[in-house]
Structures are given as C-alpha cells and as structure tokens.
Amino acid sequence: MNEELTIKAIALFDTAEKWNSFLELCNIAVGSIGHQNTQIQGKWWQKLQSEVFNREQKEKNSEWDIIIWNKWDIGWYLKEYGDKSLYVHFYGDAFRVFSYGALDLNKVNDLLKDTRFDAITDAFERIDGTNQETIGWEHRNFSFGTVFDGNFPNHQTLSWYAGNKTKEFADQIITKVRKFQTLEITELFKEINKKCRK
16 A cells, blocks of 8 residues: 555554454455455346246246356256266366266266367357366456456455346356357257266
8 A cells, every 4th residue: 555545554553443343344345255256246146046046937938948056157058968967167267168076087088079069169169278077268358348348356346346236247147158058058058068067
C-alpha cells in the first residue's frame, strides 16, 4: 500500500470499534473453507451455484441432468449413465469435460483419437489444458468488461463476480454448457459412456 493510501486507511480507523470490526473482517477473509475459499468467497460461489442450478431446473433437458456439491462445483451429465460418467464440470477456476469414476480412462483416451470426437474439444472457446481424466478445460475464461476478461488471475478475483455479477456469470456458464448439449455432442458422450465403462 502506498503512503497516501496508508494515511487514508489510518483516518478510517478513528475508533477502536472500527479497527476491531476491520480485524474481524480480516479474520473472516483469511479463514479457510474447502478449496482455499474464504467464508465471503464461499457465499459468493454458493450464490452463483444456486443461480445456475435453479435456472437449469426450470429449463429441463430430457437427456441431461445437473448436480451440485461443495461451494462451487456444478456438473452436467447424461441421465442415462448417471453421475459417475462423462461430465461437463464447472468449479470456479475452470470449465471442463471430465471423466468420472465409472469410465476406463485408457479406453476414453483411445476413443478420443477418432476425429469424430474433435467436436467435443471444438466446443470449448479455447483449450487451456488436458490430462488423463480431463478431455479439456478452459481456465478462468469469463468476461465482465474488465482488464481480466478471458484470463482472471485467480479464483479469489473471480469470486467477486460470482457474488456480485451472478446473473451475468450464470449466463456465461450456461452458454458454455449448451455448446456441449447439442445432438452431435450428446451422441458422442453416449458413445464414450457406453464403450468405456469399466
């Protein structure tokens, strides 16, 4: 903090009550709730999670279902194969297509060599990474008219938008999900789930 801001901050704390309130807020802000989220951030992520879940419950898809867990996890999967299958998954930092427990990951990766499955990776705006269990992910690729658009530095910065630009954030998540719920990609998800079961 530069000298001018320090002087202004000192002027704000002209009573012990103000200072103690500030310290209490600092203690809340550095407290930990799963995934290194603070209590305030946890509330913001939960607000976004509830917004997305409630909207998706109103716009039922006959083949897809949604599940939520923790403070920020939201998963979309094909009802036919249950929640231990191939997912479209959002969790604060990333948006990904992820293979859950019931799939043989070696079979999944072999099947993905077929160019028909490129439609799945093509549905991402960009691919920031992949690994043995994740077909691809976008890392903090959201836009709110800020200098961070498309590349937020961390989930703490992005969390403010979860709690304060909730509708706009939910719109972006749902738009990303819809790209994976096309007839073509739904059929590819079915094929992966069917052919790659353990």
